[in-house]
Amino acid sequence: MNELDNLKEAFGKKKKEIVIYTSLHINEENKTIAEQVYDGKESKFCIYASNQEETITYSDEINEGVIYKPHFGEEIRKKAILLPTKPEEYGTDEELDKEIKDFINEWLDVPPDVLQFAVWNIKRSWVYERFHTLNYLRALGDTGQGKSRFLDTLGYIHYKPIATSGASTAAPVFRIIDKWHGTLIMDEADFQKSDEAQDIIKIINQGYEKGRYVMRCDKEKKNRVNFFDPFCPKILATRKAFEDKAVESRCITQVMVGTYRRDINWNLNDRFWEQTQTLRNKLLMWRFRNYFKIDPDKKIDLDLDELEPRVQQIVASFISLFGDNEKQLQQFKKFILNYQGELIEERRDSFAGMVVNGIHKLIEIGKEDISAKDIIEEEQITNKKGHLISSRGLSSTLKSLGFGKTKQKRSDGNNKRCIPLNPKHLIHLFKRYAYDVTVVTVVTEQRKIKEEAVQGESGGNRMHRYNRYTDTHNSKDITKNILEIINHLSNKLDTIPIENILQTTQKAHIPNEKVEEAIEYLKREGLIYEPRCGFLKKL
Template identity: 30%
Template structure:
């Protein structure tokens, strides 16, 4: 009887965590498993594992492993402490990459740490280097990506089928370099992945096979590193991204080329991080830190909380809180330029000065400020008004908006339209529905744009 063979780079058994490792060698590299017992933390190595159900677990093989498409550790190596491990990561990054501030160096280092235990959590933020040509974005992708959990790098020649299968197969860190230079069709697929890959259970549906047309779902949940010249205009997606502003370096000590010594150092760091994963995947404290982000809006809190879980340094926690508040202010500022913010502003102003407000009143007020090409329909206004949480009622052929103080208070805080008066609720209620916007445009630089579908959150 032929035994069932399971190919995987990672597996959980009844008593162990199993991770694939790759020992480089000539002419053939050695592929095997590192197996860590939950209780004893003892690590052993095996070429395959017989599971309780009789199936044989074998490591992934093929070009994606042997040619380094996916970067793996070579073995589990000890580290002195988490504090020393973070310093090792910082030193490695700082040796090969110039980041604009020490805080960003710490932030990136902790993000690297987070990627090695991300599957313990339900949400994972993304990390992005943003800047013009020559600012070090590609170096950022190489250096930071090389020490994340099972990184694989995407280029413009990659197909969407390859991306979906790699995420599903490897469940590692996806590194997307120069997003603007990827063809528009692939950009659209990457956008779908980004909008659905930050949270568990957000599966992406696809139809596979030219003839059979089999419905298939893909799990896109994984860490992702992006480099780009500009920000997305999808503010929901932006709130999931930790952005690092990049500038051309003036340092003379950074190597121009990344030679073999760089890749050897990266492997050593990955080896220590594998041990960190073995030690913390089921021991990571995920309670008691949420209150530190009080005052931060729920979506941003959800984005930053995973980082707080891996930070054990109090001063770094404080710096992250300050970063969160600055990040939130930037989001508020960006929202003020959005169409939704304009609609919210007109709604609030109209209700401040009128007992009755109709959808048409809001529409007329908005279109007075828009160019002919930007003008919107009453239907579009009505969809967004209802998306905020207002109810509308047709009276004598005119859609009137029913006043709702909780929704007005929500809009005032969300779009920074006014300061709350004494006695107002500190945390306005969330609206019953998201914005009804179906399409947003992302500025990709060089006068190019790409279309984003409705947010999948």
């Protein structure tokens, strides 16, 4: 028995009509969508059907055994939420995209790639229920740099925009999202540490994924638990990055730097509000025509295997919007690769990034037994007084980076607690922070040599294995040694950056021109090929 049947049974005993107030009703079986519209005087449902041919009707209610009626409240009258007045014809997708871009350009100064992404984000918001996860659009910058204009221009043409600010308390924000399921536009979202701020952060943090309800006890009935659904598009403006890294990682950020353009109107006049209303009406028609066409599970090969899981989530919720448009796919690919690059750069600049850099440097110089103290000294990590921090100061960071419990070891004549260096973990970590992973190969080789030496194996033969990487320039068969390096890296990487090979051979003092000659020979022999510029792959 489904929820609707339960309602009918519960209310049927009392012979009362079941009335549900909502701004949206979708009938998946009949492929109809009913959206609440407001003409400035009254609200009603605009009902779109497309089984045989496209039809649009209006009604004050929908009766399907349960009666659905449009919401009412002062938020409509005071325009705290902005609804379409009616669906309007928009022409082709290309014509709609151009109209959106022209509008944004008239009122806001952003780079072309951000402009294009804004169009995708706007259109996705009008069909967001079709997706499982959403990222957030965020304007970051100091006072007077255009953050509020960013929110106004983009936000008011998103799906059912709900304007609020960081000064709002959590309770009404929970309820307004749960009631309207529109786009939350939050200005001044820089929260001071407080219980209220933490609740707002939960809305942002939990609301990126479908099905992550926030539970709250009913104030009047203590035994009743209320479930609020925070899943919806969100556009934020902040003066600084979020301290909560989970929230920060879910934001596509545009740093606002003001504008030198003189053709942008300083005030939002009547023309602005008329344009936003027209675009909301046209986007409503676009929603009607595309809602059931969107396939969130559609597989499109963009050759983006190196993307991180969280970035892959972003890709999945966008490419179904323009999967048949090769030009937009390539624009999106370029944008998303730049975005991942920015994420990695921010990660490297963080405190954890400093720790990873220290570990990488120590491994690079051949150090196998690494303690927290070694990392602190290598990176010169100091406290506010300028003194080196204690080893305990790295404990939580090392744990968050995935390192296990330290072990007591004898190294360089001293006893010290060393972090475990698992090669697979190190490769994953260095990839995540965009460091050369081939240093792990050197450490692994050194470890094997030591283990074999302990077992009594011949040192001369084992040192020859190490010399493949250190003394290759003395060998008569450089090509063979280059192929061995490629074979080794192929166990960890699908496509091998030529830069990684050069970094390995440079440590062994092999001239770059000899390496390039060997690579060209291997390509001619059909042992390797270059799938794209700067990368190699085994055949």
